[in-house]
Amino acid sequence: MTRIVLVTGGAGFLGSHLCERLINNGDEVLCVDNFFTGTRENISHLLDDRRFELLRHDVTFPLYVEVDRIYNLACPASPIHYQRDPVQTTKTSVIGAINMLGLAKRLKCPILQASTSEVYGDPEVHPQPESYWGRVNPLGVRACYDEGKRCAETLFFDYRRQHQLQIKVARIFNTYGPRMSMNDGRVVSNFIVQALRGDPITIFGDGAQTRSFCYVADLIDGLVGLMNTPPTFTGPVNLGRPDEFSMLELAKTVIDLTGSRSQVVYQPLPQDDPRVRKPDAGLAKAAIGWEPKTQLREGLKVTIAYFETQLRREKR
Template sequence: MTGVLVTGGAGFLGSHLCDRLIARGEDVLCVDNFFTGSKRNISHLLDHPYFELMRHDVTFPLYVEVNRIFNLACPASPIHYQFDPVQTTKTSVHGAINMLGLAKRVKARILQASTSEVYGDPEIHPQPESYWGKVNPIGIRSCYDEGKRCAETLFFDYFRQHRMEIKVVRIFNTYGPRMHPNDGRVVSNFICQALAGEDLTIYGSGLQSRSFCYVDDLIEAMLRMMDSPPDFTGPVNLGNPAEFTMLELAEKIIAITGGSSKLCFKPLPEDDPRQRQPDISLAKKSLGWVPTVALDDGLKETIAYFRRMLAQ
């Protein structure tokens, strides 16, 4: 039995992961319910002999034969995960149960794509994996934050109870080509607004900070994590520790697009974290990984992608 299952494989990260797996000669089964994923992201793979696409929702059991599972299925932007919060929680929790059940049956190694949102609005900066987080369990972001936290719980309970081979990565802000143009995330928002000649929307003072990791760097880290020794389970932070304020990001995007957009300030959304920066010491030590793509270089690639897409 060989093969790699990628849930959420038609999404932003999932489609890039499928590309890398196919390039490595893997037999890839891409599963997606297309709530936020798009066939456009994987259309170039549809005729590849080692690629198979299946429409499926991970909140229902899946019966396939694979030896590795990357569980990426879940809407990841506030606009999308707050659209149907009950379904978002079910995707994280029922999805984890179903994929862990599959991994247990076929004795597959399984990786969970968790998130920096498990840290909530952090009191420690930067955030190490040992930090338990400060999360509102009943807020409008809780469906995603607590769903991912519960998924991590399930992974480690399956590991302890069934001695399964698990891997857990906590993904910090990632950007790049194939981002959804209407996902409400700051990079895609700013780029689309700048290309349309609109003012860039800044929430709050614009001094809240984020760390932005280019998608190629992130996928490399995920592959290294999956290939790491069985006794290294994580969780491990994956992200770029270079930190930028929203004002700095806006200025970079206006400069690269060559536009004349101004800044428009609006109130900060509920439970929006003020700071987010990964401590990647563990990834450096255990995976030999550090991000290599500078923000300016990654933004140029991402802006070029959005120019092409919006011109169609």
């Protein structure tokens, strides 16, 4: 039987890939987005598909539709975007979660929350297991996103306890791939665009801080796999590649793959920027059977090719 699946934030980087995967799996998709960071270009190839419907809507307002499943991905996810309007960012995470949970409650359908590794803040435990409560500055410039996502997780588990809602919570670690925005301020897109333009590659801090990098197709495998787990399994579950690279290692890899002559320059570290970030991915493997397959260099080659195309269009 064909399912109707709601994807909020469906025109964003991750959302567009999820919509595409669900349609390829035989589902019908209702893509909801207010285009704060998402773009029509990301889902333009789906617009003519009879199984795809696009609705422009802000999740901070109630939504009345009939669907069988909900993936709640709506929220700007890069510091540049979520700090542009921090109050709205918090509203999207919290009020948006309340509205989507209310919809799921009415429909008695499963709902998945796209949470984030940022709930761990600047961690004192490494790698970060799901049992770790985190170390987040509630007053800092990143708090609108970090605390908004933490509150959304609270709401999801309270709706489960109070209303027996079927919930899934995914904590997404750094993800990269085609359809990232060139101007989102994330390290992978920054480094690639700077290298392709021949600009200096900007590293904040000394370059020793680390991140794990998961290719988008692998991440989507994890989201779909999590949604398909039995109702008794809720998560939260880390979705990220369980290895790590320093910012300097990433910069050197991008320079190598692009053949760029860009030089590395250093700037002060932003407030509350985590020093380390790496998932403990044991639960994802045990509960979902999920392991990311794409090696960093392999995924970067595809991502670089995407940005080369984007930059050529920019020059026209």
